Amino acid sequence: MTPELIKALLKPAAYLESTGSVVLRQTHVSYLFLTDSFVYKVKKPVNFGFLNFSTVDRRRFYCEEEVRLNSRLSPELYLGVVELRQAPEGGAFHGSGAVIDYAVKMKRLPEERMLARLLEEGAVGAADLEAIARTLGAFHLEARRGPEIDACGTVAAVTRNWEENFREAAPFVGTTLPQGDLAVVRGYVDRFLHESGALIQDRLQKGFVRECDGDVHSANICLAERVYIFDCIEFNERFRYSDTAADTAFLLMDLEFSGRAELGAPFLATYRTVTGDDVPPRLLDFYRAYRAFVRGKVESLEAGDPQVPQAQREEARSRAERYFRLCRGYALRSALSPTLVLTCGLMGSGKSTFAAELAFELGCALYRGDVVRKELFTPRRAPEAYDGGIYTPECNRATYRELLSRAEQALAQGRSVVVDSTFRRKSDRHTFAELAKRHGARCVVVELTCDTETVRQRLLAREGNPDEVSDGRWELFAAQQAEYEAPETGEAIAVDGALPVRQVVDAALRKMGLLP
Structure with missing residues (x-):
């Protein structure tokens, strides 16, 4: 997106609804334009291998997928896909100009009720995590199953996902990820898959591999009039088709990252009550390590995006280092006796x-x-x-x-x-x-x-x-x-x-x- 187009979309006139201001936020894959009441999410034309938004047709398709998939957990939040059109000022989400891109339109949630912010402010309690567990547990019980989904829950598939992560993290070795830490994590993953791969296979046979959310962390949860879980993985089926334990492990890991590990106990207890799923602790730790590594990689990508403001890039770099550090910690815990x-x-x-x-x-x-x-x-x-x-x-x-x-x-x-x-x-x-x-x-x-x-x-x-x-x-x-x-x-x-x-x-x- 050109600077001229961004400048045009920061003007209230670019939107059908009345708004007093427009705020731009960026991730490594999206531009988010926030009006007073709505959010317009435009995907960046990037190709990271595991994610490919490089053409307009791909971006339109994945916008449609984002609305469809997120409607499972937050149907009233996602309003549809809107066209970004050419306009005299550069671009607008209305008019009769040529279509130049697409955006997901969402209702804007109250930022002061975002879980990440509440955790930072120390304003989250056990009851909040229990409510999240009930929402996520009910979703997992109804989540879709099938042969194509099961194929992503095998030991071979889990191994492939890890190997892909290691390859994609290679550019960050020596910056956000020390070489020695990568070796520690690799050793842990290899040992776990060799010694405990039967746990993964057992979960598959018991039907716990389903079409999950794939991105259940605190930045994607809002505690408003009800629990909203949004922004699931729409761009890669392999990351969405997983053991339900990988979804729960994501939030458990993020609670630790935020310094509120103690909130994991009420969350997990309620989730088990809702689903009857008593996940083996060492399997949860394995998936926590996976999620921490993924977040380290994602934050590293944002830290290297020249379009992202410098201060935001520095914050992303710090988070990436800490996520990778936590991932190493999970590996070390596996060998730690009391x-x-x-x-x-x-x-x-x-x-x-x-x-x-x-x-x-x-x-x-x-x-x-x-x-x-x-x-x-x-x-x-x-x-x-x-x-x-x-x-x-x-x-x-x-x-x-x-x-x-x-x-x-x-x-x-x-x-x-x-x-x-x-x-x-x-x-x-x-x-x-x-x-x-x-x-x-x-x-x-x-x-x-x-x-x-x-x-x-x-x-x-x-x-x-x-x-x-x-x-x-x-x-x-x-x-x-x-x-x-x-x-x-x-x-x-x-x-x-x-x-x-x-x-x-x-x-x-x-x-x-x-x-x-």
Whole structure:
């Protein structure tokens, strides 16, 4: 689409209905023109192999397919296919000029009720996910079956989809996808297909391979007067014909990506009640990895689209890196026995940032000493002296007792857990190590060290930040350093906390034996 045509379509006069403004948004495959009440979606003339919109006839066909297929879940949302015509100003969605392209016309949904936005704002609860599960579950129960659909649910077909993804991700190796991470994911996929391919075949035989949605993630769900699930895969049958578990895994993965993994439990419980489908956990993880890889690839394509605004491209690049990182995490989890990870180190050494990233990648429960302390004693920051206020010996003991209790609950459920605190006393580290031993879990102490100047800069940067939970301050650093009981030789894994967090995590994972 030429700049002149885009400029014409940003004018209200290009639309039949009255509108006060028109906003343009782009993805790697579409232009979306948003009026006050409607959305006009024009497909870009691109060919990525798995998607081919390179001709006007193809774009018209896939516009029609988009309306037909999305009418299964959101019939009142999709209004039809409209013609984009030549006009004196360049183009318009009315008039008698020559047809130059086509668009899908949709009702505009309230952006403040989009699931992705609600997740970002922390405004989503279990009841919301239960409602989504009921909608998706009912859809899956009625979804079409047939021999041509079953052909896409075999082990060979799943293998082909993965191999296609690996080929198409090749241009992103070394940018959004490190070569070593690709090797880890490849190894995991090969092992799973070799050792657990029978799970895929069993699902096929039991009738779980159907004509699904194919793109069930938070950006395509709106919680308005009812649950809307929209923008399914219309451009490639192979991506729509799949195990229903691949659809549910998409949203479960996206909840983890958004930092709300805990919402997966009510979603999955309700989905199982509606459908009776008790998906094996390791198969769900396999499909979560697949979906994370696909999203990494899609975001990488957007990051490389020169027509997309630079700021949006940078955001897409960051998301791509994180999706690929999560995909690697699913691969690593498959080899992770129940593990208790303790952070250890002085204030400002990067413990909490490291703990959050490690827990994200490995799917661990995460408990922060700073958060637990405030939950037990006060919601306010505490400006008292180093060993005063909520930092007295008694408060310290109570905080570690609560951390121990929460860690035990997670280990009892067979979950790995990260406990983030200074663990500056050897006795505390020993107590937690004994807990892990009682539950047959591995205990790993990760000591983060950091040069003093970096610590000083970090602690000074925290001051005045209302979202900062930690009370660590530069004037308290020397006092903590004086009483710190450093781990003995062989007691802990030492990593440099001054490095970027992903390098810190990689270093720890290598020393834990999870990365080569």
